[in-house]
Amino acid sequence: MTCAVVEDLLDLYLDGETGEETTGLIAEHVRRCAKCRTLVEERGRARAELVRRAGLGRREPGAGTGDAFTTPDARLVARARARLRKTRLRIAALILTVAAVAWAAAWLLTTPAPPGLYLARCHSSQLVLTGNPGEGLTIPFLWVPSYPGEPLPELSVVMVMVDRGEPLWLRVYGVSTEDGWLGLPRYRRGKIVAFRGRGIFTDHGDGSSTFMPEEGPLPPLWDDEGRPYVTRRAVLIAVLGPTGRTVAETEDLDLSFIQMNVPATGNRYLRVGYGSGPSFHLWKEKGVEVELVDVILPSGFYPLQASAEVYGEYEPLEVPLVLPEHLVVAGPSREGLGPYVYVAPLFLVRAEGEMHYVQQGRFSTLVESTHLPLKEVYDFGGP
Numbered sequence: 001m002t003c004a005v006v007e008d009l010l011d012l013y014l015d016g017e018t019g020e021e022t023t024g025l026i027a028e029h030v031r032r033c034a035k036c037r038t039l040v041e042e043r044g045r046a047r048a049e050l051v052r053r054a055g056l057g058r059r060e061p062g063a064g065t066g067d068a069f070t071t072p073d074a075r076l077v078a079r080a081r082a083r084l085r086k087t088r089l090r091i092a093a094l095i096l097t098v099a100a101v102a103w104a105a106a107w108l109l110t111t112p113a114p115p116g117l118y119l120a121r122c123h124s125s126q127l128v129l130t131g132n133p134g135e136g137l138t139i140p141f142l143w144v145p146s147y148p149g150e151p152l153p154e155l156s157v158v159m160v161m162v163d164r165g166e167p168l169w170l171r172v173y174g175v176s177t178e179d180g181w182l183g184l185p186r187y188r189r190g191k192i193v194a195f196r197g198r199g200i201f202t203d204h205g206d207g208s209s210t211f212m213p214e215e216g217p218l219p220p221l222w223d224d225e226g227r228p229y230v231t232r233r234a235v236l237i238a239v240l241g242p243t244g245r246t247v248a249e250t251e252d253l254d255l256s257f258i259q260m261n262v263p264a265t266g267n268r269y270l271r272v273g274y275g276s277g278p279s280f281h282l283w284k285e286k287g288v289e290v291e292l293v294d295v296i297l298p299s300g301f302y303p304l305q306a307s308a309e310v311y312g313e314y315e316p317l318e319v320p321l322v323l324p325e326h327l328v329v330a331g332p333s334r335e336g337l338g339p340y341v342y343v344a345p346l347f348l349v350r351a352e353g354e355m356h357y358v359q360q361g362r363f364s365t366l367v368e369s370t371h372l373p374l375k376e377v378y379d380f381g382g383p
Contacts, residue, residue, distance in 0.1 A: 001025045001026060003033060003035060003036055006033075006039075015077070050084070051076055053080070053084065054079070054080035054084050056080050056083070107186050111144055111185075111186040111187065112142065112144065112378075113144055113378075115150075116248065117143055117152075117247050118379055118380060119248050119250040119378065120378050121253055121376075121378065122254065123254045123255075125256070126258055127256070127257050128258045128260065129259045129260070130259075130264070137160075137170055137194050137195075138191050139194070140191050141248065142187055143177055144186060152175065152190075153247055154242055155175055155239055157239075158171075158238070159237070159239075160234050160236070160257065161234065163232060163233045163234075164222075166221070168221065173193055173194060173195050174193035174203060175192050176191055178190065228260070228262045228355045229258055229357070230258070230259045232258075233255070237253060237255070251379070252381075258346065264357055270347065270351070271283045272358050290349050291349060291351075292347065292349055293355070294347075296345060296346040297345050346358070347359070
């Protein structure tokens, strides 16, 4: 009997599962070999500790308050191992449960509202309808899914109710969202891009997009006794799915829709450029008398102080603009930007006896809406 054989058979020997002859040989070897005797003692203490940790230990008679335990048999060791295995499984299950509860708590605590689609409140913006079906509208929204990975509902049509006249119907041509990490936080920001009329919207993937209309110029949407432009204030925006069901809507907005019933001048009679600060300069064509009839801005901007006419060669007229604070705007689409202020004033002019409009100067600035409470940005009155 060698030390290597004794070490291989030691657990069977301590369990009492070796034959009578083998047991005698091992016992004789252990009696003579100090190394193996020490190994047997250490293994016995380990087995006793295993049984003690499982709560199955039995003290030796007369051991008093010491830690001396009887050498456990195979049945007791097996029971101890099974009990400890169950304990480890219960601990693992408890850890998983605590982790799941913590994740669920984080999921619930980060939700700003019940699951649904919420539209941004829109203030002091305008959408100009010029007869071009490609005139677009961007509506910021907040998407609160019911569970991680839930797909955004399919969006089909945007309906805009105005204070006077028939509703304006826009077709949804693009929806994009900002992804979260592992479903957290429990909401995603995004934007809906919609256009008047039918056509094909193409996202080029580099931040640019195009819209190819399938229809010709649109007839006048609203009749206002022959005026060169018609203004309607939006009182409600609703997003509908393919079945006509309202997916989301908002009423807290100040969005002006302006329909131009006169042609654009381009650079023929009047040119618009940037002034100092948030303002514009107008230059008229040399030798042509141009009358400035009106300047059209969203209702949220301060009234303009400007003279009624423009005379002289390249004589500028400065039109100051004062931006209201805390704006979240649904305005013409600009890829790569979130909610922003987009100012495109319309200059209505009379040149050579005909009415025209100019819309070339533009001033835009990104709104720091990320620092505003979500309840001040999005309409949480109901999905």
